[in-house]
Amino acid sequence: MKQFDLLVFDWDGTLMDSAGAIVMSIQSACRDLDLPIPSDAASRHIIGLGLNEALAELLPGLSPSSYGQLVERYRHYFLSQDNEIPLFDGVFEAMQELSEMGFLMAVATGKSRRGLDRAFDHTETRPFFHASRCADESFSKPHPGMLLEILVELGVSADRALMIGDTTHDLQMAINAKVPSLGAAYGAHPKQNLVDLEPLACLDNFTELHLWLKTNA
Template sequence: MSELAANVGHDLKQKSLIIFDWDGTLMDSIGLIVKSMHIAGEANGFYTTDEEVKSIIGLSLIRGIQTLYPQATAEQHLAIQQSYADYYIHASTLPNQPHSQFFEGIEAMLQQLRVQEKLLAVATGKKRAGLDRVMDYSQSRHYFASSRCADESGSKPNPQMLQDILQETGYKVADAVFVGDSIHDIRMANQLNMTSIAVNYGAANGQVLSAESPTYQVDTPSQLVKLLTAD
């Protein structure tokens, strides 16, 4: 984990806008994404590994499918996308499942950050319909002042969704920090020279994320909570 020295904490205290990725950063949904992609690919005659699926998490769904299955036709890509959506939407509404819940301590962190008058936002590879659905299901929409999705601003690591959030909220890059769990998240933030926090508990492991040079790095949700909410 990157050092959490006093000057590090001071730097983050100055950030007024905290932008989060969703899957694997706030919500424990990586397992469902991997399973859904396996089911969708195999239903259409294609196979891949868990690690290969994790490597495309953060991209838009169709771009991820194109990356995973370059040998497939455009029609097959669309069929895989539909199979994925059918399974994921059904499974994501099942009650009391990890994939429909925040990581432990995350919702309390969001509440505390709001008390500290931080502005919160989401930048995700989900489509708008998918983010709206999961926000409503988790009753978390009220925490976030702004959000952008891949079908509105382009797929990560294109930084357009971060630029859109900055424009909407009126903040500058220097005012913001982005928190994510994939290489695509960190590459997106780096394109704007935005402060970033890589979380090692989601799609990518710590070594892979470290190679992308995030500003800070944490191993667990509790470490993220401590880093962002320290007085």
């Protein structure tokens, strides 16, 4: 008997191995504009946030009027490799299996709608997901808005949903929405930071996460 009806996945760093590409794109964009180049750790920390929230945290001295230029350079670098960024090993097969097991599945992501649509199309995973929310059409994580909207759309109560993500932003969003969570410790944020937010489990690779879902969800 299933413990959960709905599995809500973060995208970058949870299903797609994109954290490294995001960090490189952030740092290259800053370098192009002679801005302070953030460290790998600082760049990884803002993965999953909405665009304005991410830039405000990463470069607090930067005027919002300069965001557009920085975003343009970031997109230049990220889109140059976008179609080559892979899903983690086993993700496609896992989505197929979990779908066949009868789970509803959704995505809650800091990506833009255009970015998620591109990712859906080039990974051919769109048919597996019954709903999705992006940072440019809802509140940024860790606000619970994206998760709450998905619950309403799919008619699932908070206790029957599970949020799965690789950042503290994902797990804090789940806490704010009163939804159980599962940590993906192979993505953007350090494992201990995830463990501190008390997810049901914190898995070290996607294979372990898939097995946990099959056995416990």
